[in-house]
Amino acid sequence: MTNLVVAAVPPRAQLRRLAPAMVSTIAMFAMVAVCASLQSDVLTVTGLTLILSATVPLVIAAQAQMMLMSVGDIDLGIGNFVGLVTVITATKLVSSPGTGMLFLVGLVAAYALLGALIHLRRVPSLIATLGASFVWLGLGLFVLPTPGGSTPTWLATFGSWAPAGFPAPLLPILVASALVWLLASRGSVGVRVRAFGSNPVALQRAGLSPLAARVVAYGVAGALGVLAGLLLASQTGGGDVSSASSYTLITVAAVILGGGSFRGGNAVPWGVAIGGVTLGLVSVVLSLLDVPSNMQSAVQGAIVLAVLAGRVVVGKVLR
Amino acid sequence: MHVDNLPVGPLAAPPSGDREPTGAQPVVTARQVTRTYGRTRALTGVDLEVRAGEVLGLVGHNGAGKSTLMRVLAGLEACDEGVVTVRGQEVPRDVRPGAAEFRAVRMAYQETSLCPDLTVAENIWISSRRCLPRLRWRRAASAAVQRRLDEMFPGHGVVPRDRVEALTLARRQMVEIARASLVDRLDLLILDEPTESLGPDAARSLYDHVRTLTARGTAVLLISHRIREVLSVADRVAVMRDGAVVADKPAAGLSEDDVLVLMGAEVAAPADPGPAPAAVPAGDRPVIAELRAASGHGLHDVSVRVGAGEVVGLAGLAGQGQQEVLERLWRPVRKDTTVLGSRAYVPGDRQRSGVLPLWSVAENLIVTAMRGLARYGVRRRAEEAAAVRSWVDRLAIRGGADAGMTELSGGNQQKVIVARAFASTADLVLLDDPFRGVDVHTKTDLYSLIREEAANGRSVVWHSSENAEMAHCDRVYVLRAGRVVAELAGEEISEERIIAVSFAESTEAPQ
Numbered sequence: 001m002t003n004l005v006v007a008a009v010p011p012r013a014q015l016r017r018l019a020p021a022m023v024s025t026i027a028m029f030a031m032v033a034v035c036a037s038l039q040s041d042v043l044t045v046t047g048l049t050l051i052l053s054a055t056v057p058l059v060i061a062a063q064a065q066m067m068l069m070s071v072g073d074i075d076l077g078i079g080n081f082v083g084l085v086t087v088i089t090a091t092k093l094v095s096s097p098g099t100g101m102l103f104l105v106g107l108v109a110a111y112a113l114l115g116a117l118i119h120l121r122r123v124p125s126l127i128a129t130l131g132a133s134f135v136w137l138g139l140g141l142f143v144l145p146t147p148g149g150s151t152p153t154w155l156a157t158f159g160s161w162a163p164a165g166f167p168a169p170l171l172p173i174l175v176a177s178a179l180v181w182l183l184a185s186r187g188s189v190g191v192r193v194r195a196f197g198s199n200p201v202a203l204q205r206a207g208l209s210p211l212a213a214r215v216v217a218y219g220v221a222g223a224l225g226v227l228a229g230l231l232l233a234s235q236t237g238g239g240d241v242s243s244a245s246s247y248t249l250i251t252v253a254a255v256i257l258g259g260g261s262f263r264g265g266n267a268v269p270w271g272v273a274i275g276g277v278t279l280g281l282v283s284v285v286l287s288l289l290d291v292p293s294n295m296q297s298a299v300q301g302a303i304v305l306a307v308l309a310g311r312v313v314v315g316k317v318l319r
Numbered sequence: 320m321h322v323d324n325l326p327v328g329p330l331a332a333p334p335s336g337d338r339e340p341t342g343a344q345p346v347v348t349a350r351q352v353t354r355t356y357g358r359t360r361a362l363t364g365v366d367l368e369v370r371a372g373e374v375l376g377l378v379g380h381n382g383a384g385k386s387t388l389m390r391v392l393a394g395l396e397a398c399d400e401g402v403v404t405v406r407g408q409e410v411p412r413d414v415r416p417g418a419a420e421f422r423a424v425r426m427a428y429q430e431t432s433l434c435p436d437l438t439v440a441e442n443i444w445i446s447s448r449r450c451l452p453r454l455r456w457r458r459a460a461s462a463a464v465q466r467r468l469d470e471m472f473p474g475h476g477v478v479p480r481d482r483v484e485a486l487t488l489a490r491r492q493m494v495e496i497a498r499a500s501l502v503d504r505l506d507l508l509i510l511d512e513p514t515e516s517l518g519p520d521a522a523r524s525l526y527d528h529v530r531t532l533t534a535r536g537t538a539v540l541l542i543s544h545r546i547r548e549v550l551s552v553a554d555r556v557a558v559m560r561d562g563a564v565v566a567d568k569p570a571a572g573l574s575e576d577d578v579l580v581l582m583g584a585e586v587a588a589p590a591d592p593g594p595a596p597a598a599v600p601a602g603d604r605p606v607i608a609e610l611r612a613a614s615g616h617g618l619h620d621v622s623v624r625v626g627a628g629e630v631v632g633l634a635g636l637a638g639q640g641q642q643e644v645l646e647r648l649w650r651p652v653r654k655d656t657t658v659l660g661s662r663a664y665v666p667g668d669r670q671r672s673g674v675l676p677l678w679s680v681a682e683n684l685i686v687t688a689m690r691g692l693a694r695y696g697v698r699r700r701a702e703e704a705a706a707v708r709s710w711v712d713r714l715a716i717r718g719g720a721d722a723g724m725t726e727l728s729g730g731n732q733q734k735v736i737v738a739r740a741f742a743s744t745a746d747l748v749l750l751d752d753p754f755r756g757v758d759v760h761t762k763t764d765l766y767s768l769i770r771e772e773a774a775n776g777r778s779v780v781w782h783s784s785e786n787a788e789m790a791h792c793d794r795v796y797v798l799r800a801g802r803v804v805a806e807l808a809g810e811e812i813s814e815e816r817i818i819a820v821s822f823a824e825s826t827e828a829p830q
Contacts, residue, residue, distance in 0.1 A: 013485035188448070188456060191441045198434035205395060205432050206446045207417015265436030 016318040020259035020311040021271035024278050027257075027307045031281040038288045048167035055280025056169045057082065057232035058247060058254070062276040063180045063269060064224035065251035070184065071197040071217045072264025073118070073125030077133030078225055079248035081107070083241040084140040085229020090149025090239025097152065104226050111222025112215050119214045133248070140241025147240035151233050159234030172231060176224070177273040183220065184267035193217045197264025253304050254279050257311075279304065343370045345404075346506045346538045347392050347424060352401035353562075354387050361387040362398070363562035369507055374529060374539045376553030376570065378546060380582055380818050381637050381784040384562040385542055389509055392540070394421030406506065422449070423506035427499035427513055431491050435484040439464055439494050442483060443501060450503040467497040471528045472521050488516040496525065500532070508532060509540045514548065526552050544636055546575050546822055558582055575823075584819035604629060607778050608648055608658040608747055617643045619801045625747065625780055630773045632792035632812070633782040635821040640801040641782040645749045648780060660746030663687060665737055667752040667782075673736045674724055681707040681720040683735050687743040710738045714764055730761035737765055741772055748772070750781040754788065766791050786814040797821050 035042040068075045093100030184190035195203045196213035258271025345368045354362040390396045403410045443460040461479035468475045514522040558566040558581040566581045604626030613621045633641040651658040666673045692702045714734045797805040797820045805820040
């Protein structure tokens with residue numbers, strides 16, 4: 001009898017944990033269904049490629065946001081950071097690939113450094129990343145004051161790659177999410193990072209360095225931010241520092257939709273992928289529904305709130 | 320793989336010559352160890368030796384220094400003076416968690432040191448990663464913790480894939496103990512109140528396992544306030560009092576009363592009549608707050624009455640339900656609680672929940688009383704300033720009213736927090752152990768303040784972990800495991816009596 005009870009507990013707990021991502025999954029499929037009912041071509045490979053392509057950089061930037069949220073921090077600079085990466089990609093990476101690569105590596109290092117600074121100086125991450133966001137913006141404007149430039153040919157080729165059998169945007173989404181999953185959910189590095197977000201005292205008592213955990217999380221976030229910027233540049237074909245400024249808050253919403261929390265300790269890469277795609281699809285649905293563009297932001301916000309409310313309701317039911 | 324080196328059965332001990340259980344050489348020793356936090360001398364020269372293959376019980380009352388000593392012995396903290404040696408090697412001054420010297424010394428914490436968001440297996444990796452393979456560590460950790468839990472707590476019901484968050488308190492404690500014991504070489508296992516949240520069966524199987532550990536030459540340091548349990552398991556008992564080990568005796572032939580006496584209790588006291596306190600009249604004072612047989616949320620059938628102008632103490636070991644009583648009185652939402660009049664609360668952890676660090680002393684002091692002083696919701700600065708001035712003078716708060724709160728010393732900050740509660744018009748003031756780590760002079764000032772305010776008709780409910788403070792109360796309820804085990808009044812209130820009743824297990828039915 002007790003064994004039965006014992007056996008019944010974990011699945012319910014697990015269910016409760018997976019519930020937010022399930023709600024988002026339902027929302028995602030609902031949106032694809034709405035798109036398909038309005039425009040039947042959506043369900044073809046070309047159609048899916050079109051509606052998914054805008055979500056690719058968003059999903060990867062959301063993975064970066066998730067890394068920081070898994071240690072209990074929030075990144076308010078990711079939008080401008082992705083914008084800065086597109087600018088570097090459109091200028092330096094074209095003119096002198098070596099220097100451009102060096103710049104991008106430097107940006108990742110800057111993120112890791114930011115993490116160290118936040119840890120050692122006990123600056124709230126909100127303030128430090130907000131400050132950093134203006135640095136990214138300023139650097140971007142300095143390098144490329146007006147949108148423009150061009151992307152390296154290899155990147156442009158990847159951007160226009162259209163395989164016959166499946167929608168091309170799925171590949172970077174799945175590969176990036178799988179990598180983050182291996183790193184953050186399966187690997188020992190991820191255990192350190194999540195343990196830091198969950199109970200830093202336990203981490204320290206075990207003789208592990210909380211500083212290292214935070215720096216790793218920030219470094220990975222920086223690398224993912226660079227990847228997101230490269231993919232965005234490959235789609236837009238140029239650089240614009242403010243092209244991704246909306247990402248900052250949308251990525252936070254994507255993490256929450258995917259089952260993450262502000263508290264830290266959780267890594268939900270697959271949930272984030274679903275949350276990011278859901279949020280990306282919202283604008284597609286709204287334009288297919290002919291919602292006036294000046295109303296889109298408000299409606300988008302309402303949909304996010306509805307999905308979050310659904311998450312709360314499901315959480316209550318499962319308790 | 321290293322994980323297979325983890326000893327499995329009683330015979331799996333590595334047969335090295337110097338680890339004969341009969342050798343009884345010291346594993347960890349402390350000599351004249353002192354440790355000071357600010358003004359508090361937590362350890363005042365401790366001498367202790369833990370020998371291979373023995374169970375050493377460590378007992379002592381609140382603030383006797385047990386926790387600090389354990390942290391020093393486990394290598395989490397360095398000591399100020401004195402010498403700690405592990406297996407004969409002196410430990411350097413700048414020891415930090417994870418130091419190589421302390422790899423074979425492991426501790427199971429009372430409040431557990433698990434990460435709630437991680438799975439059991441991941442938690443095992445955090446603490447035992449050195450004995451796990453780099454690849455497929457998850458499987459190895461799961462197998463190891465499963466096996467150890469099966470050994471220690473048959474029928475535990477923990478699955479290594481479970482997240483710690485989803486486990487019950489008892490299972491978390493089991494995982495914590497298993498976690499501490501999972502290492503390729505274990506010289507000393509420190510168990511801090513291991514059975515506090517375990518059931519009797521689990522406790523029994525834990526102590527059986529402790530026996531097999533010691534048979535292999537591992538030393539076990541057991542900290543518990545269940546004295547009978549310590550006496551039945553330990554080979555030797557060390558008693559701590561005021562930051563030092565005052566007695567170190569073989570457990571055989573030692574009785575519960577002997578230990579209580581060594582801890583500073585009054586001998587005759589354990590023969591206390593029992594939990595049901597005969598209705599001690601609170602004089603002819605009107606009752607302003609009352610708990611009638613309150614149960615749930617950590618309390619069992621607790622009845623507390625507070626008369627007007629009375630100072631009522633809540634004593635006993637830390638965390639036995641005193642905070643819950645205060646909480647009920649602070650938010651009297653249940654039917655079993657009646658509170659007439661307004662309340663003010665003085666939190667114990669001033670850094671976390673007491674101080675408004677960016678505000679000045681005056682603002683910190685007056686914030687509760689502000690509403691009472693205001694007229695039509697508009698603050699009256701002159702009255703506020705006058706009130707602040709009088710309190711600053713009365714308690715001699717250094718720095719004055721305009722000083723920044725964080726510029727003040729801890730004791731003076733505490734004065735402000737206490738004055739905040741008394742400056743309000745509250746009829747009932749709840750004190751949650753507010754004088755921890757406060758210097759003697761401040762304490763004396765605050766004690767007399769409490770008495771004066773009580774004389775003016777205010778009621779005070781005062782939880783303190785320092786039993787000597789209880790002498791300033793009119794009546795004291797001693798709590799243990801969420802029950803009132805004694806009610807002392809007037810002359811009966813003494814440190815010795817309180818220690819005696821808070822440890823006496825005879826009055827408590829085994830659960």
